[in-house]
Amino acid sequence: MSVCENYKEVEKHIDAACKRAGRKPEEVTLIAVSKTKPVSMIEQLLSLNVIEFGENKVQELTAKAELLPSNLHWHMIGHLQRNKVKYVVDKACLIHSVDSLRLAEEISKESQKKQVTSQILIEVNIAEEESKFGISPSELLPLIEKISILPNISIQGLMTIAPYVENPEDNRWIFQKLKNLSIDIKGKNFDNVTMDVLSMGMTGDYEVAIEEGATHVRVGTGIFGERNYTI
Numbered sequence: 094m095s096v097c098e099n100y101k102e103v104e105k106h107i108d109a110a111c112k113r114a115g116r117k118p119e120e121v122t123l124i125a126v127s128k129t130k131p132v133s134m135i136e137q138l139l140s141l142n143v144i145e146f147g148e149n150k151v152q153e154l155t156a157k158a159e160l161l162p163s164n165l166h167w168h169m170i171g172h173l174q175r176n177k178v179k180y181v182v183d184k185a186c187l188i189h190s191v192d193s194l195r196l197a198e199e200i201s202k203e204s205q206k207k208q209v210t211s212q213i214l215i216e217v218n219i220a221e222e223e224s225k226f227g228i229s230p231s232e233l234l235p236l237i238e239k240i241s242i243l244p245n246i247s248i249q250g251l252m253t254i255a256p257y258v259e260n261p262e263d264n265r266w267i268f269q270k271l272k273n274l275s276i277d278i279k280g281k282n283f284d285n286v287t288m289d290v291l292s293m294g295m296t297g298d299y300e301v302a303i304e305e306g307a308t309h310v311r312v313g314t315g316i317f318g319e320r321n322y323t324i
């Protein structure tokens with residue numbers, strides 16, 4: 094199947110998951126995760142008016158953004174190092190992977206310099222896997238309190254990367270837990286914090302994530318095919 098056919102297939106599954114959950118498909122943004130894939134594959138999707146793309150490396154994001162139309166929205170979904178922040182703050186529409194005060198401070202500082210307000214998500218490691226980035230659920234509230242007072246930064250919601258599982262049902266509790274955390278935080282009414290975005294669900298489990306309230310799903314393999322990291 095072509096990239097465009099894959100994309101339409103994923104959209105169909107999103108529609109079906111929304112129906113099951115009594116949600117509207119417009120509530121869910123499909124982010125096409127194009128990491129490791131060539132610009133020519135991204136260009137194919139432009140014929141479907143796809144504008145939301147995700148990358149996990151700053152250099153790859155900025156290089157592709159430069160080669161493609163300027164109306165595209167680039168989501169920074171990978172671990173972000175502080176020394177790379179200056180290259181990405183005015184390029185990414187949303188940084189999904191903020192997991193420390195130091196990183197948020199750097200984003201705030203560079204955003205002030207460039208006179209932009211950066212939209213961010215806090216990455217939570219719900220399953221508390223040691224190999225993963227993201228903060229543990231118990232650290233979330235104090236971190237949000239501290240970030241919310243920084244200038245030129247706006248917390249839009251939460252993100253999680255669930256473990257790889259054979260059966261997506263095994264990740265349902267993770268999506269439920271992220272949703273519940275976002276409800277708790279919304280109730281605190283912090284300045285500069287909305288909890289409008291829940292970025293959760295990837296190729297293997299986005300339908301379950303949508304059933305549990307995902308507003309943004311990040312799908313790579315399901316659209317672009319398997320990635321080859323050896324080349």
Ligand SMILES: *Cc1c(COP(=O)(O)O)cnc(C)c1O
Nearest residue numbers: 126149170295296311312313314
């Ligand atoms: C690669 C990646 C994805 C997409 O993964 P697939 O399983 O290929 O859909 C989603 N989110 C993040 C943070 C990623 O790094």
